[in-house]
Amino acid sequence: MTTSAAVGATPVMDRLISRTVRKHQPLSVHFDLTYRCNERCVHCYLDHDDHGELSTAECLAVINELAQAGTLFLTFSGGEIFLRPDLYEILAEARRLHFDISLKTNALLVTPERAERLREFGVRRVQISVYSDIPEVHDAITKVPGSLQRTLAAIPLLLEQGLQVKLACPLMRENLLAYRGVMDLAEKIGVPYVLDLTITPMMDGNEGPLAHRIPVSSLLPVMQDPKLHACMPQPTAEAALAMQEYPAAIGSAVSSGIDSEAYEDLPCSAGHNSCYISPYGDVYPCVQLPQAAGNLRRKRFNDIWYHAPQLERLRGVRESQLPVCSRCEIRSYCERCPGLALMEGGDLLGAYERACELAEQKARLAGVTEPISALHKEQVAKLMQATIENDSASVIANSGSH
């Protein structure tokens, strides 16, 4: 045994994903503590009510079960997490159980004292929603006057505590033209950012938020923007430095892992090594895949995670076996999401319009001549068949009439 043998080589994250996918270990969990919120964002997929949130004791029990199950990455989100009066109790327990803790917040309620508490509880990352650098645009989306100013004021408070801050900007009709401003703002503050094109129906299936979604044709300028490569996760300066200092050893920047090739033929991480827990204790494969696998008030996490039929079915899905998409010639340009396939196309295994349109647009931008998805190819074939049948019927009818 030597020191160099005792420590692993990079890339650590890929190995971590491979191992946890193979074992179905819930490496990463997104836990919404509340759906209540102090903003009313026009595109939000949640209602803002309390239908019986888990109590403090129940939340602590859940995260103890997650620790036993082997979860490392724990993201607390909402709603607005600072509306939970017991947030610090929950964070303290998460810290005690050695989770890697991330938060998602609108940061309206962040004060110097609260930022300091977050550091004390070992929070590593805070993701903050920013819709525009223009107050009128941002505030019109959140429906809270002055919200951009308050959100931006919180960022230095968090950075001063050494927390990593990331800006998240969901793009919709209301802020499409403002995305460059958010990118510039992030660069000016010196934090990473992500632009997100995903606007989903509400958890109950209400399609209201989709009215805010940008048509694929209007996304061309965004998709062509060379600056967008900067949206890829980048290691922090400290992490990059640490990796230089220990080139052959154990350091590796923590990434989201979402793009890892370790997922191979799996559609995504949902149900394989990640899941979502609602404020009411419902366990879902993902926040975007509304098929509850069980409730933590009635069953233990491990019973749900390892035995729920919904999760077992999901684990059997392979991209290469999808009935339509596996035949698609532009599959490599597609970012198909099983949850959106279910919500928008009604079939977890199926193709859906938005993904096909986006894939075609990307393929076109990459130089593919007249790209067409398998779904659209099928639709064209059916249309032609119907036309031929109609024409034949007309000919027969016409010949009969003479």
Added chain:
Amino acid sequence: MTTKPSVSWQKNPALAWREIDDATVIISPTDSVMHELNDTGSFLWKNIDGRRSAAELAGLLAESYEVSPDVALTDTQALLDEMSTRKLVVPIPATGGDLR
């Protein structure tokens, strides 16, 4: 850096970590660097409890991995030194000992 016998070791309390298979993955929240220990490193990690010295850890290692005490102590000290450099573990005065 050498490990004094009178020093015991504890895990840096700021770290996030999990055992996954035979490995241990550790994340430092201050710099977002991820570390990985193999099964031997994980064995030591599990037994680093704020009370044991390098010699005591090496004793456990020698017993479990059937290596000679000398080899176990050399490897244990080397690993503790490296983990200390990376701020994964911190030395503390052993109970009843002194830190000369």
